[in-house]
Amino acid sequence: MLDSKIPKGPLKDKWTQHKNSIKLVNPANKRKYHIIVVGTGLAGSSAAATLAELGYNVRVFCIQDSPRRAHSVAAQGGINAAKNYPNDGDSIQRLFYDTIKGGDFRSREANVYRLAEVSNSIIDQCVAQGVPFAREYSGYLDNRSFGGAQVSRTFYARGQTGQQLLLGAYSALSKEVGKGAVKIYPRTEMLDLIVIDGVARGIVTRNLLTGAIESHAADAVVLATGGYSNAFYLSTNAKACNVTAIWRAHKKGAYFANPCYTQIHPTCIPVHGEYQSKLTLMSESLRNDGRVWVPKKSGDRRRANDIPEDERDYYLEEKYPSFGNLVPRDLASRNAKEQCDQGKGVGATGQAVYLDFAEAIGRLGKDVIKERYGNLFDMYQKITDVDPYKEPMMIYPALHYTMGGLWVDYHLMSNLPGLFVIGEANFSDHGANRLGASALMQGLADGYFILPYTIADYLAGCPAGRVETDLDEFRTAEKQAEEKTEKLLNINGKRTVDSFHRELGKVLWEYCGMARNEKGLKAALGRVGEVRGEFWENAIVPGAGNDLNQSLEYAGRVADFLEFSECMVHDALSRRESCGGHFREESQTQEGEALRKDKDFAYVAAWEFKGVGENPILHKEDLKFEEVELSQRSYK
Numbered sequence: 001m002l003d004s005k006i007p008k009g010p011l012k013d014k015w016t017q018h019k020n021s022i023k024l025v026n027p028a029n030k031r032k033y034h035i036i037v038v039g040t041g042l043a044g045s046s047a048a049a050t051l052a053e054l055g056y057n058v059r060v061f062c063i064q065d066s067p068r069r070a071h072s073v074a075a076q077g078g079i080n081a082a083k084n085y086p087n088d089g090d091s092i093q094r095l096f097y098d099t100i101k102g103g104d105f106r107s108r109e110a111n112v113y114r115l116a117e118v119s120n121s122i123i124d125q126c127v128a129q130g131v132p133f134a135r136e137y138s139g140y141l142d143n144r145s146f147g148g149a150q151v152s153r154t155f156y157a158r159g160q161t162g163q164q165l166l167l168g169a170y171s172a173l174s175k176e177v178g179k180g181a182v183k184i185y186p187r188t189e190m191l192d193l194i195v196i197d198g199v200a201r202g203i204v205t206r207n208l209l210t211g212a213i214e215s216h217a218a219d220a221v222v223l224a225t226g227g228y229s230n231a232f233y234l235s236t237n238a239k240a241c242n243v244t245a246i247w248r249a250h251k252k253g254a255y256f257a258n259p260c261y262t263q264i265h266p267t268c269i270p271v272h273g274e275y276q277s278k279l280t281l282m283s284e285s286l287r288n289d290g291r292v293w294v295p296k297k298s299g300d301r302r303r304a305n306d307i308p309e310d311e312r313d314y315y316l317e318e319k320y321p322s323f324g325n326l327v328p329r330d331l332a333s334r335n336a337k338e339q340c341d342q343g344k345g346v347g348a349t350g351q352a353v354y355l356d357f358a359e360a361i362g363r364l365g366k367d368v369i370k371e372r373y374g375n376l377f378d379m380y381q382k383i384t385d386v387d388p389y390k391e392p393m394m395i396y397p398a399l400h401y402t403m404g405g406l407w408v409d410y411h412l413m414s415n416l417p418g419l420f421v422i423g424e425a426n427f428s429d430h431g432a433n434r435l436g437a438s439a440l441m442q443g444l445a446d447g448y449f450i451l452p453y454t455i456a457d458y459l460a461g462c463p464a465g466r467v468e469t470d471l472d473e474f475r476t477a478e479k480q481a482e483e484k485t486e487k488l489l490n491i492n493g494k495r496t497v498d499s500f501h502r503e504l505g506k507v508l509w510e511y512c513g514m515a516r517n518e519k520g521l522k523a524a525l526g527r528v529g530e531v532r533g534e535f536w537e538n539a540i541v542p543g544a545g546n547d548l549n550q551s552l553e554y555a556g557r558v559a560d561f562l563e564f565s566e567c568m569v570h571d572a573l574s575r576r577e578s579c580g581g582h583f584r585e586e587s588q589t590q591e592g593e594a595l596r597k598d599k600d601f602a603y604v605a606a607w608e609f610k611g612v613g614e615n616p617i618l619h620k621e622d623l624k625f626e627e628v629e630l631s632q633r634s635y636k
């Protein structure tokens with residue numbers, strides 16, 4: 001049975017009391033401990049800077065040429081916090097409740113409450129670092145609304161919130177580099193986790209410029225390696241996002257939790273062709289002012305501006321009057337699909353709906369809209385050659401975020417002692433559906449305010465500096481990493497790695513995407529195995545292993561996606577209920593909404609690896625709700 005180590009006591013006091021009772025490491029002893037942080041997005045950078053400031057020795061690894069290029073820079077819309085500056089009734093309790101409900105009651109109460117509680121400290125810290133959040137006329141930080149909330153609690157820096165937050169975290173990190181407390185290893189990919197006697201003791205890496213395979217030992221390893229949306233090939237994530245670090249840790253014994261909980265974001269630029277390699281997000285903030293609609297008549301091929309008002313179906317406003325266009329992402333996505341399935345989709349493919357700003361421009365003026373969303377409008381126009389100030393945008397759902405990840409307890413430690421997982425890489429606080437602007441909040445909460453406390457509790461119980469890299473376990477793992485590299489280079493087949501990845505993505509999108517059913521998932525399981533089999537027979541990976549070789553890097557990541565996808569499909573298959581981003585067609589209400597089955601499925605599914613192509617073993621963590629009452633989610 002998995003022990004989540006949730007502290008006792010009233011929900012509101014758990015974190016404070018826990019911080020007061022967990023073990024500390026004496027300041028003079030901190031410098032004797034070595035911590036590895038893999039990943040320099042918001043989660044990794046904030047954790048590394050804070051741990052170093054506390055006095056630990058920190059080594060940080062990332063695959064980009066600079067920590068500042070981590071995928072977190074892509075975050076556009078904002079970060080949530082319960083400051084209640086607009087005085088519209090927000091509170092920690094409301095942020096907690098919205099997040100639990102938004103996640104369709106499939107996350108831990110204690111974690112989510114803690115997240116809401118520390119949200120305000122994140123804003124204070126970032127402001128102190130100089131993050132240029134937008135401000136309103138009084139000088140207070142401005143807020144806007146995101147889906148699944150009836151208050152404005154999203155702090156933002158135009159459409160570049162992630163980038164500005166990462167610059168803040170990076171300057172904090174740079175200070176520690178200057179002090180000698182942090183050493184950064186850019187262009188270095190973690191290929192394996194070293195586990196000795198069941199405890200995480202280090203990692204094996206590949207230098208992406210020279211191909212050198214190296215070992216690094218530490219007293220604790222922190223994975224902050226982001227999400228795995230790119231398993232689906234087309235996603236809004238940066239092309240380098242991958243599952244490799246957490247999948248390889250999983251193969252070494254770390255449980256993978258809820259892999260089938262993936263988020264499909266409703267407002268992305270639609271797919272326009274077979275050879276597209278990437279999808280672009282249009283921030284959810286646009287739904288503050290943009291109205292979603294389709295023509296009432298199916299097959300209506302007129303241009304948007306030629307369709308009169310009374311022939312338009314503003315289906316979200318109609319169906320969900322309380323939340324309108326700001327329903328959570330899972331609902332907005334499923335409803336868009338439903339409209340397109342009924343033949344009301346627009347554009348050349350019929351796989352799109354409109355997001356229209358005409359009413360907002362009429363009400364507020366073009367300048368205000370430009371001020372709020374100017375860079376997003378420019379981006380849309382550059383990609384589509386359509387001016388969204390004059391014609392509605394066309395949008396369609398796309399893979400965007402993964403709520404699943406490595407299982408962690410309340411301390412953010414995996415089932416392997418010494419292995420901590422933070423940010424999008426862990427199974428997180430978002431249950432089956434993440435609300436907009438909550439990922440940045442969670443990554444920074446983990447890195448700045450939670451891990452620095454909980455890791456001390458672990459380290460205080462272990463003597464410092466126990467491991468050196470000359471142990472057999474490191475040699476064996478290095479040899480295996482080298483052999484895998486050789487194996488990839490020696491396949492010498494005829495098909496590009498990209499073509500396998502694209503095929504995998506199509507299988508997942510078709511059978512494990514916006515809607516899933518038993519028959520389709522079983523077909524996917526078979527198909528993924530076949531694609532993986534052919535990959536190892538017929539892929540072509542050019543170049544050498546002792547040099548910069550991006551084809552080789554990519555091949556390793558696709559090989560991992562091909563193994564991991566089976567675990568994701570197993571998870572989707574075994575969860576015979578609908579919840580949040582996981583919509584099982586066999587489990588829906590009469591109105592077509594997701595139908596949860598709390599009696600049978602109110603648990604976290606944590607999977608144990610049993611071999612490639614073998615059925616993983618399911619471990620359950622029962623979710624106990626003491627504060628909130630489980631109810632059918634309604635946004636009407």
Ligand SMILES: Cc1cc2nc3c(=O)[nH]c(=O)nc-3n(C[C@H](O)[C@H](O)[C@H](O)COP(=O)(O)OP(=O)(O)OC[C@H]3O[C@@H](n4cnc5c(N)ncnc54)[C@H](O)[C@@H]3O)c2cc1C
Nearest residue numbers: 039040041043063072075077078190226423424437439440
């Ligand atoms: C287009 C877009 C817009 C978004 N907008 C918002 C928003 O407005 N608000 C919000 O809350 N959320 C938003 N999100 C989600 C949010 O940006 C991410 O969930 C979050 O930034 C993830 O941060 P992270 O630190 O966990 O991981 P990342 O930022 O993905 O960083 C991962 C790090 O791990 C490193 N890494 C990965 N694998 C390895 C390996 N094997 N070895 C070594 N290093 C490795 C990478 O180099 C990188 O440094 C958005 C997401 C997208 C795609």
